[in-house]
Amino acid sequence: MDKPFTVTLTGTLRQVMTVFLLGTVFSVMCCPEPVQAQGKGSRPRVGVVLSGGGARGAAHVGVLRVLEELRIPVDCIAGTSMGAIVGGLYAMGMPVDELERMTTQVDWNEIFTDDIPRSSEVYRRKSDRNYYLSSIDFDLEHGVRLPMGIITGKRIDLFLRSLALNAPDDFDTFPIPFRAVASDIVTGQQVVLSKGDLARSLMASMAIPGAIAPVEIDGRLLVDGGVTQNLPIDVVREMGADVVIAVNIGTPLSREENLTSFLSVLDQTTNILTNRNVFAQVYGSTAEGVVIEPVLGDITTASFERMHDAVRAGERAAMDRADELERYAVEGAVYDRHRQDRMSRARPVPRIEFVKMEQRSFFGSDALLRLIGIRAQGVMQKQILARDIFQIYKRDDLEDIDFEVIEQDGKNGLLIKARERGRTRHTVDLGIELSSDLDNDNSYRLLLKYTMSGLNALGGEWKNEIHLGQNERYFTEFYQPLSPYAWRLFVAPYAEYRDNVIDLYERYDAGNPFATYDIQRTTLGMDIGIQMAEYGEFRFGYAWGRSKSALDTGFQALPEEENDEGAYRLMFVFDQLDSPFFPRDGMRFSSAYHYSRKNLGADDDFETLECAFTGAVSHERHALTLRARGDTNFDTARGISRGFYLGGLFNLSGLNTDQLYGNHVAYGGIIYSYRILDLFPLLGKGLYAGVSLESGNAWSVRDDVDAADIVTAGSFFIALDSRLGPAYIGYGLAERGVSAAYFSLGAIRF
Template identity: 35%
Template structure:
């Protein structure tokens, strides 16, 4: 009687779900199964706990159990889709163990994948809120993550996949479960892009931006049905093996983070639905609930333990699983399941669905895909990286469509950020040596993009605090040639604290300057830019009392005009803790100066070179800096350069030594100690030390006279944190006491690049 009741419940529940299964005819996947019951494998959601699914699959293969249908939610869709598309358990284990899961939890484009202009903007404004600001008000993204990195993670795991296929045509028929965000209905994905279906099933609401497929806005399937037994029944499954891996409710002591609380609240709703789904199982079915204690939803580093737990759970039910076995026909079934996976595609055509303000030719130029050539999945992913690296798009999708001759059409869809085209970002800077020197600055940038089809933009900056900045720039690319023109006006106010050899303050040395720069240049590559500019500068120095007495004036006014030539190259993957790359910043200015009624000509030269390398968790960075002001006519230097501060002649206060000429070299070692790989903010810690040597000209003002000065040795030890608001450093430095008795300093800084 009980068994009959269960059957009736199954039929009734299945009937109520018919409206959600419009993607495929009812029972279609199981109609091909003859001479045996149709067996479905139902894989639930649970994040990193999903490694258990692979452990179960291994035992199924050991016992020669053919699977006729796979239905998966979230991580269950990810693992199930791999098995359904022809991957062996060994293939899947390699993917699960080697995949960079942490990369899926950040949409941040790597620094060395962005154009130089975007790199510089990101360096200066590390708090990347990307708030949309325009005439229609303030707008924000729909999730912490846009889903681009998640899409690339899935692409890397699955390889080349066709965009238009019915999932019944896979070696094992497959369904992915998602949730309709509008009404919380279960959505069964049965055709189209397998990669998009899996991503929709894994898009955690509020964390990953929803996926739009077939007119529906979709989020993680676990919201509606985390163990889709009812779907397998509706599709005709006679017998079901269901694997439930949903996280248990946490104890009070474990509710120690916002994510833990959110997961607990979500768990209440998910568990209710899962319990209802379990009631649909009959005595002919099998429910596996692996013991996964100690493995959190984001604990992907414990994926191996989850695999073992899944295998142990299945093995413990070996007797029941034996009733599913079909040893006489298993070999022929497996031959079909082990589909040959071709990871190469000959691209016959590139079709671009450009939903952005940029011209098609800009996007196609960055893709660098030539029709007729063959590309691997990794090469296609790299092409998408180049396009997404413009930091212009909300999401860039690519799909492959099979042509009659066996070649593939590459379909690219690029969407502008829906909360743009004006974006607001911030930076907070604090620098303290626990003595008399402290700098604090709060800065904001506003970038109005999409002023032309080739990427013109209006970029504005405001900074208040110890140092001040007001800047506005119009940047205008000349078609798609790589050339550009730019007009920039800015005003800076900088303060240097003057101290005697015993560290006693002698007052502030304040420089105010207004600059108009008209620039033309060429972007030689994403890493390199060559430009020339005409500069018009005017400003004044506000002198401390002991200087003011010498010049019989508190203020010294100046004007300067002339050309500038600049070469920039930057391939570092991080501004403070690089693993690889080179940075070169070379500029030279030829200026006509007017100062206190005297005219003079000057040459300003600045060279900075940084090179970085790494092995395992070790980082090594070298830096050379050479800056000088040269004038044969005047006796006062209008350009002041400075040393002092952590990793900038450690031991002295920041900007303590300043002059018209300096040289500095350093070698910095860093060890990467810890990184939160599976979080929205991957924030590693570094322990490091430095060896430094610097030189400054003895005289601040007498530009025409070359004074000899001794080189100063310095060194430091520090703890660094690559935090969500920029580099945080706590360090101790010591230098030779050539210039001051205050040659030992403890430093704390936030938001300052090193």
């Protein structure tokens, strides 16, 4: 009788019963070379099965390395999710060392997002994301379309495509025949993928339901194979395997004391369902073989930074079963011939000698290629290729992009296929801003932006914003580029209405305000400018309007006003921060100059200048942010509507929001933060703890500006950077014993 096919399943089952096999040889009549039936006396055909499990799947690489060291030939492979990625790339000929580099050195947190690095994003879209947190696309024909996943997965798709450039369409012609397992989200059936686009098949096998949008293949909507079959032993049996070496890296069931939240209960539910289909595969199989379960401890499906540890765990687990595995080993010379034959059938990575663009877009090929800096000649750097092409995809005027290797006149080339959006795009962006000092200073704003883009061949767009709450804003702008290039001229007529509520406090009294003013401003204007690709924007324009300030409650400290306004304005922004909320690298500088004159339509002559700077550096989990700000009206303006404000969390912490008022403001601050917890990329970035040290003040008259008046303040805080936006809980303390606690959801304006 053959040695049992043993398996240890996680969770409440400490050890699984052994299943004895009858020892009969399984025959497959229709399996293609090289896993067709062999004659009597030949070695058994070995099939490897790799389960899904996210970052834990790096353990598969360690197991494959040990199988090679033990000289165990692999005749076919089937995999699910991360097991499909590792198995598919290995089957098409990727060496184990390269597989390990791929799994351990790639930034998976970046790949599992639809975002390009913020520093590389076109400035206009970058500025939108400073305050708006989510987007919904719709069209007039189909109405509102909620996304089928938190991310589309396009970045993952391009990454996999760059790795599978040399993969044949028939998975049976791989050096090792291969199958990827996915699930039909419509019927709930298991789907075994044996041909077609390898990258797309791998993408389908790992499309986590709800997190990554389903992948359509042959008219079926496919999601992660773990939904139906996380350890597809039956698939390699159908491929002709006599012996099955299965690697299960599924997450163990949690103990009762660890089920402490609804998230842990949801996670446990998923693991129960997955472990159940694994259990059914193991006990339902009559195959001879071994199930290997690496001990991965606290390495979770999202622990991408620990994939190196997972590789080592896979090696240890396989070596622990070496006595059983060696039954399927062959002599050195036999294994060498097997390996040489396998590698001889692997297609080499193509040498790219030209790059072509095939697009249905008003952009010329040269213009699109310049956006990413693709250059021909030589073997492509795969990850760089995927990253650069993704940069094109993130342009708002393109709906999709793909690439493939083509042959022309005996030369290999890269064909990039870009498809422009076929109709006007309608987008709704949503945001929220809540802030409270947990005492008497509370405010909220709901943010809504509606944009119609792709209105003409040059990418004209109409943007409309509504901010509801304590400070209302209504804004509309028609933005018309004058060229198709990344650096391009534009014109932008606009109209704006603001209704702001301003509280006035005794200078260092954090109690109730002694007066509240309502300031209304209506503005019509026209700007011309230059969009400097991802770097920023320059604008020059004329604005005319009316402003009115009126006492709402309390004592009248300043006169009520009603003014006509007419001015030239000059604005410049350079923005290369990697995040508007929790920056770790880069800098941002902005300035705005307002030149108002009677002959331009204003009631009086005055000027204002506003400048702000933010810079950030980081090391591992530590980050340091420097901030500075200076505003002045040169003592040329008077009135509550033309002054500047300072106060609030990170803006002289300890004071109420906008507690200090004056015609001149100076501020400097430094914020230290430490990332204490990483979030799964689909949920956000992480949880932070930090402290800040700040100084500044506001003065009414320039002659009163004195360094001796500088107010020193600081804070300590806990902050969350999530897909729903930033959230802060902090406590601030300023000079003279002024202090405040803070809770904030949404962007903190600086």
